[in-house]
Amino acid sequence: MFEVRDKPEMVERALLVRICADRREEEEDASLLEELGELVSTLGIGVAESLLVFTRSLHKKYLCGTGKAAEVVELARAHECDCIVFDNMFLPSQQRNWEELADMCVIDREEVILDIFSKRAQTREARLQVDLARMQYSLPRLTRMWGHLDREGGGGKGGGGASRGMGEQQIEVDRRLARTRIDQCKRELAEVRKQRDTRRKEREKQSTPCAAIAGYTNAGKSTLLNQISGADIMAKDMLFATLDTTTRAIELPDGQPLLLTDTVGFVRNLPHRLVEAFKATLEESVLADFIIHVLDASSPEIEKFYKTTMEVLEELGAGDKPVITVLNKIDALNDPVKLAGLEVSFPNTISVSAKTGEGMDTLMARCSEMLADRVTTRTYRIPQSRGDIPGLLHRDAKVLSTEYEGNDMLLTAIVPAAIAGKIAEFCVDA
Structure with a gap:
């Protein structure tokens, strides 16, 4: 059976490297390398040095x-x-070239994120999405994984060599099994979506x-949902705590x-295949009436994180949704001047501490x-013969007060537009 190599399970100490072609972007590159360190630490891998x-x-x-490559090794x-x-992010051939040169495990940013996702996924849907993304990532990287194996023998009868075919290489077997698993994941995900x-x-x-x-990973989305709803979702100071x-x-x-939905956090340079694989999860952002965009006010990279989240939402087709921008972690900021500046940079924001x-x-x-525009407060005069109306209001609206006048019930409620028309004949203050 084909299995993806889980390389980080064998890793204890790593060198982090980012290759850059423009010194004008050195600050951005250093920030991305620092974020990679947080991602790698999330996997429990020790970082020897960042370069x-x-x-x-x-x-x-x-x-x-080649000279720079030799220095890195x-x-x-x-x-x-x-x-x-x-x-x-490497092409499969580039990853193989580095592994041959270094004679050690070499992984890229995408594989790090995939391994974090595979460790954190809990529900069937998330596990399927991770499996699909990992298989799609690993399929073109199978070429050198089985280079040590000879061809299997052909199956012809008789002893003559001419009657025997060349048989299948192990890599061909694994590619077929991988494609079968990819198709199976897609079918099961389609069922989950239904x-x-x-x-x-x-x-x-x-x-x-x-x-x-929605928001950048580790912005405090799960803590915010816990604070608002009294839920007990895992909320830790780590990247991708929620998948x-x-x-x-x-x-x-x-x-x-x-209904409030907590979604997976975004990162810069999020692999496109992960956006595709997790669309069933992220589509909650697309189908929501509005989005609560959570920003970490204490982060020096807040503007870049804001841009990244908005770009991913645009890619998902949620760019035109109404947005409430929330500046979270103001308890960790401890700088009123900076907070005031952020409120100017991000107008119509709400400053909060989910903690x-x-x-x-x-x-x-x-x-x-x-x-x-979805609700309105109305008072209804309801005759005794229509006992179904109070039941409807108690079930689908919020009843504020109930009084009795003669044989009628005077009931004031906050009523959704969906049922307001059905009981308009009983309204006394329309």
Whole structure:
């Protein structure tokens, strides 16, 4: 059976490298390399050293020249590393060239992210998405994995060599098994999407509005959902702590229900195949009524993180959704001047601390404003003969007060537009 090599399981100490062709982007490259260090640490791999390698132009074989490549390998050996992790994304041939030169494990940014995803995925859907992305990544990289094996014998009868075919190489068997697994993952994901569509249609029948919490990884999205809804989603100070979407129902200040969905965080240079593989999860952002975009106010890279998230949302087709921008972690900022500057740079934002709860009331009020056209407060005079109307209002609206006048019931409620028309004849203040 074909299996993907889980390289990081064999790795204890790594050299981190980013190959750059433009010194004017050195600050950005250093930031990306630092982020790679956080990603690698998330896998439990020790980092010996981080290195920026500058080259005049990107080469086909190693991305850098052979001399620079030899220097990188020598540095890795000097630190007694058992792996070189590149922040660049390699072609399969480039990865093989580096492994042959270094005689050690070599992985790129995409493989690091894939391995984090495979460790964190919990639900069936997330595991399927990870399997699909890993298989698609590994399929073109099988060429040298089985180079030590000879061809299998052909199956012809008799002893004559001419009657025997060449047989299949192990790599051909594994490629076929990998393609079969890819097709199987796609079929199972299609079934999962059908189930999600069924659940979503049920929500739509109830006219329950939805909001997706999106943002850069480790911005505090899960902590925010926990604070608002009282959920107990894992929320840790690490990249990609959340891979599975979680939806919780809350009640807004105006009594309207709202479904809040926590989504997987984004990173810069997110591999395109991961965007494709996780579309079933990320499409919650596309189908939501509005998006709560969470930013880490304490991060020096906040503007780049904002840009990255908006680019991914645009790629997913959610670029035109109404957005509430939230500056989170103001408790860790401790700089009123900087916070004021951020509020100017990102207009119409809400400053909150998901950890302490500061600003949550303002955020909830803004969510109510986003859905103001969906509800209205009305008073109804309901005769005793229509006992079904109070039941409908208690089930699908928020009843504020109930009084009795003669044989009629006077009932004031916050009513969704979906049922307001059905009971308009009983309204006394329209």
